[in-house]
Amino acid sequence: MSGEFIAFFVLSVMAIGGAVFMINMQRVMHMALALAFTFFSIAGIYLLLNAPFLAVIQVLIYTGAISILMLFGIMLTKHRYEEKSAVARWQGVIGFIGVACFLGVLMWTIYRTPLLSGQGNPKDFGIHQLGAAVFKEYAIPFEVASILLLVALVGAVILAKREENECS
Known part of the structure; x- marks a missing residue:
């Protein structure tokens, strides 16, 4: 080992x-x-x-x-803690069967998928090429995504403050 x-x-x-x-x-x-x-x-x-x-x-x-x-x-x-309802035995069995079927389909798909046999050159694509692609070709979508996340965060804070004021 x-x-x-x-x-x-x-x-x-x-x-x-x-x-x-x-x-x-x-x-x-x-x-x-x-x-x-x-x-x-x-x-x-x-x-x-x-x-x-x-x-x-x-x-x-x-x-x-x-x-x-x-x-x-x-x-x-705010969180309200509620009692969890007991899961029936048949629900657990159905869940286990569903997960087992999903695992079977996933494994079947993995084993049926052919692997690429060609050898790739690691120097063809690396961190430098990834950085160049992000900051040259995809700079605008990258910035739009960051602005969208910032707006969502500010909106969540405003909604939380509004709910706090209404509850008081």
Whole structure:
């Protein structure tokens, strides 16, 4: 067993554990923190795969931005804790059968898809070419998306403040 295998095993167990905790937690804040833990673990797996750009993007976008956005959303909204209704046994069985069928279709599709046999040159496309494409060809859509996200954030804050004033 190599150190890389042990690191992959530990990171994958952490990622799966964070996902399971996220599903089973009761409070939304704990769910968001478990999801951020999962995102960090996936970034570590990207580092093991020699993809440092993807690891940094994973930390910046998902662990940073999405998790913080979720935390702000949680803090700006009011939550009423309701009792969860008990899930009937037949609902769990139907859910398990549905997930098993989906897994079967997914695996069948993966194994039926032919893999490309040609060798690609990693120097043909790298981070420099990606940066040039984003800031030359796709600069306007990139900026429009950032403005749209900013408007959505400001709108959420205004709506939250308006609800707070109406409830008072």
